[in-house]
Amino acid sequence: MPMLTLKEIAERLKLHPNTLRRYVKQGKLPAMKFGRVWRVEEWDLNKFLEERKRIKEIKSGDEAEIKIIADDGSKQKEILFSISIY
Numbered sequence: 001m002p003m004l005t006l007k008e009i010a011e012r013l014k015l016h017p018n019t020l021r022r023y024v025k026q027g028k029l030p031a032m033k034f035g036r037v038w039r040v041e042e043w044d045l046n047k048f049l050e051e052r053k054r055i056k057e058i059k060s061g062d063e064a065e066i067k068i069i070a071d072d073g074s075k076q077k078e079i080l081f082s083i084s085i086y
Contacts, residue, residue, distance in 0.1 A: 001041045003042070004042060005037055005039055021038065024040075026069060028069075067080050067081075068081070
């Protein structure tokens with residue numbers, strides 16, 4: 001599977017590389033670090049983009065689950081919310 005650097009992804013999506021680094025640190029975008037360079041498998045990038053697309057498609061009357069990952073530096077905590085949109 002092809003791997004892309006954060007710089008390549010940033011150019012493709014017209015985002016700042018720091019935005020992508022933040023997504024990686026927040027656990028939203030899976031990535032591996034090789035030396036000083038973060039790399040993302042193309043499959044993981046496509047999955048990330050599909051999840052973001054689904055979030056935008058939520059309409060009134062829909063139900064959704066939101067997963068929040070909190071990282072206090074020593075451990076991560078996951079919180080899952082189920083919500084109804086009115």
